[in-house]
Amino acid sequence: MNAPVTTIRTEAEQGLVDAFTAAAPSLPGGVAVTAARAAAFEAFSRTGLPHRRTEAWRYTDLRRFMRDAKPLAPFPNLDLAATAATAGFIAADLDFRRLVVVDGIFMPSLSDLSGLEEGLTIRSFGAVLGEDAPLLPDVLRDALPEYDPAMALNAALARDGVWISLAPGVAIERPLHLVFVSTGESPTSVFSRSRVTLGAGARLSLLETHEAADGVAHQVNAALGLLVGDAAELTHVKVTAEGDAVLHVGSLIASVGARAKISTCGFALRGAVVRNQMFVRLAGADTQAEISGVSLLGGRQHVDQSLLLSHAAPGGTSRETFKAVVDGTAHAAFQGKIAVEQAAQQTDARMMARALLLSEEAEAYCKPELEIFADDVQCGHGATVGTLDDQLKFYLMARGIPAKEAETLLIQAFVGEVLDGIAHEGLREALTAATVNWLEARA
Amino acid sequence: MTALLEIRDLKAEVAGRQILNGLDLTVNKGEIHAIMGPNGAGKSTLSYVLSGKPGYTITGGEVYLNGEDLFAMEADERAAKGLFLAFQYPLEIPGVATLTFLRSALNAQRRKRGEEELSSPDLLKRVRELAKQLGIDPDMLRRPLNVGFSGGEKKRNETLQMALLEPKLCVLDETDSGLDIDALKVVANGVNQLRAPERGMIVITHYQRLLDYIVPDVVHVLAAGRIVETGGKELALELEARGYAQYQSEAA
Numbered sequence: 001m002n003a004p005v006t007t008i009r010t011e012a013e014q015g016l017v018d019a020f021t022a023a024a025p026s027l028p029g030g031v032a033v034t035a036a037r038a039a040a041f042e043a044f045s046r047t048g049l050p051h052r053r054t055e056a057w058r059y060t061d062l063r064r065f066m067r068d069a070k071p072l073a074p075f076p077n078l079d080l081a082a083t084a085a086t087a088g089f090i091a092a093d094l095d096f097r098r099l100v101v102v103d104g105i106f107m108p109s110l111s112d113l114s115g116l117e118e119g120l121t122i123r124s125f126g127a128v129l130g131e132d133a134p135l136l137p138d139v140l141r142d143a144l145p146e147y148d149p150a151m152a153l154n155a156a157l158a159r160d161g162v163w164i165s166l167a168p169g170v171a172i173e174r175p176l177h178l179v180f181v182s183t184g185e186s187p188t189s190v191f192s193r194s195r196v197t198l199g200a201g202a203r204l205s206l207l208e209t210h211e212a213a214d215g216v217a218h219q220v221n222a223a224l225g226l227l228v229g230d231a232a233e234l235t236h237v238k239v240t241a242e243g244d245a246v247l248h249v250g251s252l253i254a255s256v257g258a259r260a261k262i263s264t265c266g267f268a269l270r271g272a273v274v275r276n277q278m279f280v281r282l283a284g285a286d287t288q289a290e291i292s293g294v295s296l297l298g299g300r301q302h303v304d305q306s307l308l309l310s311h312a313a314p315g316g317t318s319r320e321t322f323k324a325v326v327d328g329t330a331h332a333a334f335q336g337k338i339a340v341e342q343a344a345q346q347t348d349a350r351m352m353a354r355a356l357l358l359s360e361e362a363e364a365y366c367k368p369e370l371e372i373f374a375d376d377v378q379c380g381h382g383a384t385v386g387t388l389d390d391q392l393k394f395y396l397m398a399r400g401i402p403a404k405e406a407e408t409l410l411i412q413a414f415v416g417e418v419l420d421g422i423a424h425e426g427l428r429e430a431l432t433a434a435t436v437n438w439l440e441a442r443a
Numbered sequence: 444m445t446a447l448l449e450i451r452d453l454k455a456e457v458a459g460r461q462i463l464n465g466l467d468l469t470v471n472k473g474e475i476h477a478i479m480g481p482n483g484a485g486k487s488t489l490s491y492v493l494s495g496k497p498g499y500t501i502t503g504g505e506v507y508l509n510g511e512d513l514f515a516m517e518a519d520e521r522a523a524k525g526l527f528l529a530f531q532y533p534l535e536i537p538g539v540a541t542l543t544f545l546r547s548a549l550n551a552q553r554r555k556r557g558e559e560e561l562s563s564p565d566l567l568k569r570v571r572e573l574a575k576q577l578g579i580d581p582d583m584l585r586r587p588l589n590v591g592f593s594g595g596e597k598k599r600n601e602t603l604q605m606a607l608l609e610p611k612l613c614v615l616d617e618t619d620s621g622l623d624i625d626a627l628k629v630v631a632n633g634v635n636q637l638r639a640p641e642r643g644m645i646v647i648t649h650y651q652r653l654l655d656y657i658v659p660d661v662v663h664v665l666a667a668g669r670i671v672e673t674g675g676k677e678l679a680l681e682l683e684a685r686g687y688a689q690y691q692s693e694a695a
């Protein structure tokens with residue numbers, strides 16, 4: 001192993017080393033988990049934070065965005081429960097089962113655990129780790145295709161999150177809502193790890209939201225593992241809506257079984273710096289995947305939605321659609337790679353990334369990539385960065401629609417291509433309403 | 444009496460090229476004017492300049508709609524004041540449902556005029572009626588505006604918009620192009636139903652055929668960016684017989 005060695009640490013990197021050293025003895029997990037944590041941190045300390053020359057992170061230079069590492073969040077203050085009670089605004093009108101995670105700790109007392117459907121298990125991730133079962137180190141590593149510094153930090157430092165498992169053949173009608181809130185008036189580092197396992201043929205709908213107040217520069221590192229069994233169906237939407245000073249690094253690691261269906265959408269609405277990375281592995285044959293993202297950003301926001309999709313078995317179909325609407329001096333990025341392994345014959349994969357720039361200073365970077373080792377496949381990708389179509393805007397205005405409203409209609413239509421694919425009607429309407437609000441709030 | 448539309452010595456450029464070269468035209472309420480002329484004469488340019496399309500520079504002259512300075516208004520204000528252009532090539536707008544578009548347009552105009560908005564059920568009822576008259580499949584209303592519509596469907600859709608918005612001045616740019624004779628009759632019938640003492644129309648066409656169905660009061664010939672001849676409806680038949688060669692040489 002010749003991993004590059006960073007001899008000089010940045011202030012943030014040193015802060016993370018100190019935090020790990022101090023926290024390690026109190027992190028949940030027995031011998032095996034503790035060893036896995038140490039190994040993960042060791043790997044991180046060799047590479048340090050990702051920066052411009054880290055290929056998978058080329059548009060999100062964490063070394064620059066993280067001047068320092070905030071202290072690890074203390075155990076949540078129960079007085080702040082009120083904050084958590086109002087969180088998850090996107091689903092305010094929807095009867096989802098709320099599972100609340102405050103400052104990285106799963107809070108059963110704030111969650112709705114009544115009348116759990118048969119076959120559905122909901123636990124604290126930390127409690128599961130504490131049992132130190134032999135497979136847990138693998139759980140912590142998850143099925144990552146390659147080393148990732150944010151995931152390594154998460155494996156080393158995550159204390160808790162939600163552990164959900166669904167027995168084979170069970171279909172849950174009422175969607176689950178993972179409500180993540182970061183609290184407190186001074187900035188903290190918040191690590192959380194959650195895991196959702198669907199047995200063969202099981203069916204579940206999952207919403208994940210992340211919120212925090214404006215003005216507090218929390219550093220959030222949230223990871224979610226999804227294990228989708230054969231012929232199971234999972235729909236997942238993640239909404240990042242944290243305050244205007246928050247740095248959010250989110251990772252989704254999904255492994256999808258044969259004939260299973262997965263649909264996941266990252267909806268980035270707020271937050272100073274957001275990196276939403278998805279690692280999806282279509283492990284079984286004949287899977288169907290819909291992977292999408294919507295980023296609405298303005299001001300000085302930086303939002304990076306990135307995807308590494310591995311087609312690892314034959315007959316998989318996937319559609320990847322990423323849309324960014326960029327206003328102000330904001331920067332949007334999309335880095336997407338579809339890797340088709342040799343075994344994955346008859347793969348049908350199509351990836352499209354489009355960005356719409358609403359201001360002169362807005363910027364968007366798109367980097368779609370295909371890496372194909374099978375010969376009988378249909379793969380395509382495309383990327384566009386453009387501005388609103390003046391001709392279409394004129395057509396609307398010529399019918400009496402004012403300029404601003406015409407733009408709103410066109411932008412809604414642009415984003416609608418993704419949102420229309422959200423299966424849950426109430427959630428689709430809620431995300432559409434959030435988009436309209438965002439558009440109306442544009443100066 | 445104020446004319447519905449008064450164009451005086453209009454000059455306009457696109458992409459640095461002068462296309463309209465001192466055009467005069469007056470349309471009164473209740474009148475239907477046909478504008479005929481060779482391809483490239485500036486007919487569409489005139490319609491775009493009137494409706495406020497970006498990219499055109501007015502280099503001279505003035506235009507009044509009901510006595511108000513047209514060029515002082517944005518495109519949407521012109522529409523709210525009653526100007527409607529039926530496009531020669533209606534655009535496709537993916538992601539915007541036809542009905543949403545119709546509702547936004549009608550209610551934006553009503554708001555601007557200080558009128559009450561039409562409720563969704565009332566709007567739907569009205570749009571359904573019009574769709575039926577124009578032989579438009581009601582399913583089309585839920586589809587994205589003009590996306591995947593045939594040429595004929597797009598023109599019917601333009602006519603539906605016109606009927607719904609009840610403009611004061613309708614400008615129809617080659618509404619007949621791309622239509623078979625049956626579709627042409629349906630569209631012409633829709634247009635004729637809009638004939639009213641308060642309403643004026645400018646029917647732009649290259650061929651006389653449309654004017655068998657939408658009978659004009661006045662016929663103009665537009666060539667090289669100006670009105671070069673004006674007559675009664677029989678002028679259309681004459682033009683059909685002798686063609687535009689005479690005007691093209693004039694322009695050259």
Ligand SMILES: Nc1ncnc2c1ncn2[C@@H]1O[C@H](COP(=O)(O)OP(=O)(O)O)[C@@H](O)[C@H]1O
Pocket residue numbers: 457458460462480481482483484485486487488489
């Ligand atoms: N956007 C444009 N850029 C350059 N030339 C244009 C543009 N639009 C129209 N023209 C030119 O202006 C002239 C008049 O065009 P148009 O108004 O479309 O004619 P008509 O509708 O009478 O056929 C043509 O010579 C055409 O090539």
Ligand SMILES: [Mg+2]
Pocket residue numbers: 486487488531616617
């Ligand atoms: Mg034309």
